[in-house]
Amino acid sequence: MTTRSTSAAPVADQGTLLEVSNIEVVYGGAILAVADVSLTIGNGEIVALLGANGAGKSTVLKAISGLASADRAKVRRGHIRLGGEDILGLAANKLAARGIVHVMEGRHVFPHLTVKENLLTGAFLHRPSRKELKRQLDDVYAWFPRLRDKQSTQAGLTSGGEQQMLAIGRAFLTQPRLVLLDEPSMGLAPRIVQEIFEIIVRLNREKGTAFLLAEQNAALSLAYARRAYVLDTGRVALEGPAADLAARDDLHRIYLGDGP
Numbered sequence: 001m002t003t004r005s006t007s008a009a010p011v012a013d014q015g016t017l018l019e020v021s022n023i024e025v026v027y028g029g030a031i032l033a034v035a036d037v038s039l040t041i042g043n044g045e046i047v048a049l050l051g052a053n054g055a056g057k058s059t060v061l062k063a064i065s066g067l068a069s070a071d072r073a074k075v076r077r078g079h080i081r082l083g084g085e086d087i088l089g090l091a092a093n094k095l096a097a098r099g100i101v102h103v104m105e106g107r108h109v110f111p112h113l114t115v116k117e118n119l120l121t122g123a124f125l126h127r128p129s130r131k132e133l134k135r136q137l138d139d140v141y142a143w144f145p146r147l148r149d150k151q152s153t154q155a156g157l158t159s160g161g162e163q164q165m166l167a168i169g170r171a172f173l174t175q176p177r178l179v180l181l182d183e184p185s186m187g188l189a190p191r192i193v194q195e196i197f198e199i200i201v202r203l204n205r206e207k208g209t210a211f212l213l214a215e216q217n218a219a220l221s222l223a224y225a226r227r228a229y230v231l232d233t234g235r236v237a238l239e240g241p242a243a244d245l246a247a248r249d250d251l252h253r254i255y256l257g258d259g260p
């Protein structure tokens with residue numbers, strides 16, 4: 001299941017897109033969720049963010065996308081730069097306009113809207129012409145043929161895998177440079193997870209979009225990412241090329257808590 005198709009190599013990065021330096025994130029002024037995290041993502045790079053439950057992956061993603069404040073979390077220390085510009089403290093909608101989109105854990109779709117209506121909510125940002133919108137929708141349907149088949153179905157009546165595809169497809173209508181993807185494999189059958197990861201790699205290769213993939217499933221994301229960071233209680237415990245980390249037999253036991 002973790003075998004990547006050889007045709008799906010991610011594009012090489014050319015310069016730094018995002019730089020997170022020594023951030024500390026605190027919920028409600030009291031709970032230290034991220035103590036000290038630094039990471040970089042190159043243009044068009046797929047980077048995995050690994051770690052056990054509660055390691056701080058989602059909090060790092062929320063700090064980057066500006067959604068931390070919605071959870072009463074604050075970045076108290078450090079810097080976040082996009083293309084060299086300081087973006088810390090910018091509202092989520094401003095960050096979306098700069099090309100950062102966050103696909104949250106749990107596939108947040110509007111259950112009573114159809115698949116197509118859900119996709120259209122992703123187009124609000126750039127207000128494309130009718131013709132351009134149709135082209136963008138056709139693009140999404142080409143990547144996710146299941147969404148074309150289900151375009152008139154209420155999103156709440158589609159499968160978990162289809163909702164995850166919908167959440168990613170909708171994110172793409174914002175025309176992102178960087179997609180923050182939180183636990184895309186959660187609760188899905190291995191076959192569907194593989195289908196989703198193959199599409200992520202294809203989007204990366206064809207559009208040059210960078211991804212930060214927060215995943216508990218280390219083997220899976222290391223098979224698709226170029227580099228990875230492993231978080232342990234709010235700190236970076238390990239980092240390096242995905243292939244090097246995948247070759248370490250102590251990775252699971254030490255940091256992911258699922259070894260013997």
Ligand SMILES: Nc1ncnc2c1ncn2[C@@H]1O[C@H](COP(=O)(O)OP(=O)(O)OP(=O)(O)O)[C@@H](O)[C@H]1O
Pocket residue numbers: 027031032033034051052053054055056057058059060071105216
């Ligand atoms: N809304 C919140 N309010 C208070 N504490 C929170 C909140 N969300 C997360 N935390 C705490 O912050 C720490 C990091 O949580 P976070 O969700 O970022 O970890 P994670 O690695 O994404 O875990 P998971 O894989 O379970 O989502 C944990 O101790 C968690 O209990």
